[in-house]
Amino acid sequence: MKQNQSYTAEFRTEAVRMVLEQGLSQAEVAARLGVPKGSLANWVVKAKGPSKPFSGVAEASREELQAEVVRLRRELARAEMEREIGKKGRRVLCEGVPARYAFLKDRVHGKGYPLTVACRALEVSRSGYLAWLKRQPSQRARDDERLRVHIRAAHEAGRQTYGVLRVHALLRHQGQKVGRDRVGRLRREMGLCCRQKRCFRTTTDSAHTLPVAPNLLAQDFSADAPDKVWLTDITYVRTDEGWLYLAGVKDVFTQEIVGYAMSRRMTHELTLEALNRAVRYTRPKPGLLHHSDRGSQYCASRYRERLDALGMQVSMSRRGNCYDNAPMESFWGSLKNELLYQRRFATRAQARAAITEWIEVFYNRQRLHSALGYQSPVAFRQGLL
Structure with missing residues (x-):
């Protein structure tokens, strides 16, 4: 049924x-x-x-x-x-x-x-x-509200580029006694996050017949004093007027950009200007190890003659190996991720001004570097004097 x-x-x-x-x-x-x-x-x-x-x-x-x-x-x-x-x-x-x-x-x-x-x-x-609803906020809840204000200020002071570790370090420098995990939790609750990095792209043209130097650095990114090891490289910046090329010189020990230059053309004059500015700024002694890639700008005869006149040792990366110059590539990544990818430049002059301010004011003098115990490069160098 x-x-x-x-x-x-x-x-x-x-x-x-x-x-x-x-x-x-x-x-x-x-x-x-x-x-x-x-x-x-x-x-x-x-x-x-x-x-x-x-x-x-x-x-x-x-x-x-x-x-x-x-x-x-x-x-x-x-x-x-x-x-x-x-x-x-x-x-x-x-x-x-x-x-x-x-x-x-x-x-x-x-x-x-x-x-x-x-x-x-x-x-x-x-x-x-x-x-x-009727219960009074606990002491920890009140402390969290106070910390949120300091975390927001640290986030803006780092130009929205600081992760948990740098925010925590900056708060400790300011006298705030707070744990790293607590900072991370409050950042998540506030919806704060740092700008994400993009993938690496190679730009070096090593297809030339100029003589190259051996890789003396061999990925040993350590030094016992300033002006012992310099890393150099070139990158490019997009503007509405066209490309702007930027050459930089970085001190391995202090992580500071000791010299840089910009031009609308990627020639050995560009790299030579960056080198000369670094020499005028630090006045290194002979014997400094100068490391670069195999680009024609660094293999040019005038550039090599200048290195010889300064008594510098010449080292070059292996072909197509960005890891041989990793700290310099890391700097380019920070520059592009924290500045260049966030703005559009109508002219090369605008890009020059923004890059100069970012390197001179923020990176060298304000941005905390984990390899330096969360100090800025200039503060670290001055602490050695």
């Missing part, structure tokens, strides 16, 4: 909603849900309510039917609100009850949602939330 299929009130409500709100035909909904057309038709009629009295139905029955329709619609509205709140607060469901209370206060309470519905959606008790 075939048994009658029973359906829950929620199922009937959803079936009716598909017909009345989504505009689907009863036949389509019946086929999609696998229910008899007659049953679905009856559910729809009950949901709409009787349009006019008909014989055989008592007044009390009509009132009960209307009350049932109202109840179902109310349940449907509550379910929709719970689903909407749950979607907004999906993240805080994994962060503990206090985080849910805070989300409820900031994003839900007073926004048109019934408090009971919102509490059920976030899986917290209504009485517990109301008690939490």
Whole structure:
């Protein structure tokens, strides 16, 4: 004997909603849900309510039917609100009850949602939330609010480029006693993140017949004093007027950019100017190890003659191996990620001014370097005097 299929009130409500709100035909909904057309038709009629009295139905029955329709619609509205709140607060469901209370206060309470519905959606008790509202913030919560102000200031002081370690180091320099993990947690809650690095692209043209020097550095990026090992390289900057080429000289020991030059042409005069500026700034003694790639600008006879006149040892990377000059490549990555990729330059003059300010003011004198114990390169060099 075939048994009658029973359906829950929620199922009937959803079936009716598909017909009345989504505009689907009863036949389509019946086929999609696998229910008899007659049953679905009856559910729809009950949901709409009787349009006019008909014989055989008592007044009390009509009132009960209307009350049932109202109840179902109310349940449907509550379910929709719970689903909407749950979607907004999906993240805080994994962060503990206090985080849910805070989300409820900031994003839900007073926004048109019934408090009971919102509490059920976030899986917290209504009485517990109301008690939490009356409770005074703990000392740790007040300390967190104070730290958020300092973290925001450190984030801006680092030009939005500092990660957790540098922000933590800067706060410690300012006299704030705070743990690294706490800084990381507060940064995540505040939605702060540093600018992400992009992939490396090689720009060196070593297809020439000029003589090259052996790799004396051999990826040993260590020195026992300033002006013992210099790294050099060239990069390019896009402007609306065309390319601007930048040559730099970096001291391995202090991590400082001791010399740089910019030009619209990538020639050995560009690299020679950067070298001369570095020599005038630090006045190194003979014997300094000068390392570069195999680009024609560094293999040019005039450049090599200048190195010989200064008594510098010449070292060059292996062909196509960016790791042989990794610290210099890292500097280019920081420059591009923290400045060049964030702006568009209409002229070469604009790019020159921005790069000069970034190197002279921010990188050399303000930016904390992890290899220097979170000091700036200039502060580190001055501390040696």
